[in-house]
Amino acid sequence: MVRRLNFINNSLGLIEDVEVQSDLLNYGSYGVKFTKKANVNFTNEFKKRIIEIFKYFPELHNEIVLVGWISPRGWARGSCCLCSSAFASKPLKISLQPNERNFTIAHEFTHVLQARKKEVLQIPSGERACDIWTLTRLPLELIDDYPSYIGNYPMRKRWDTIKKTVRELAFNAVEIRKTKRQYIVWFEEEVKKLGK
């Protein structure tokens, strides 16, 4: 597997930081691979959690998705770098701070879906769409944090008690999006009602 990644490295000249821990490759047949920095700086527990979350993104399972490390001192908790015009030829990559929440991990994988499976899955672009789709990806018990781009303060404050309802609203919003552009407005109005 290391050889395979070196091949990608050499052929595209795009990855500088790739080394893979072989026991993690054997953990499952999914295509998550850690960069050297992530491999050194992430605990095995965190890596396993990332792999677990990746299971909920079957559309990406026959691709290699690199997972990189972001310094815990930085402001960004996660990132997905598919913005370059040449991204179609680049390996997919997300980056995370160590021990980030499941929701953040899933949010970054959803960005990959937005970039790569937009047409098939009808996922609109943008952070708010990303949060709505992320809510519909994870089973309730794995949603360990609130979305930061949608909802309001009362929602965040009571997150544990209303997350089930907010997740259901997200599923409805995805349905509404099929016929209406204003699905986020609808979602936000419904979340406001929960706060009353």
Ligand SMILES: [Zn+2]
């Ligand atoms: Zn984002």
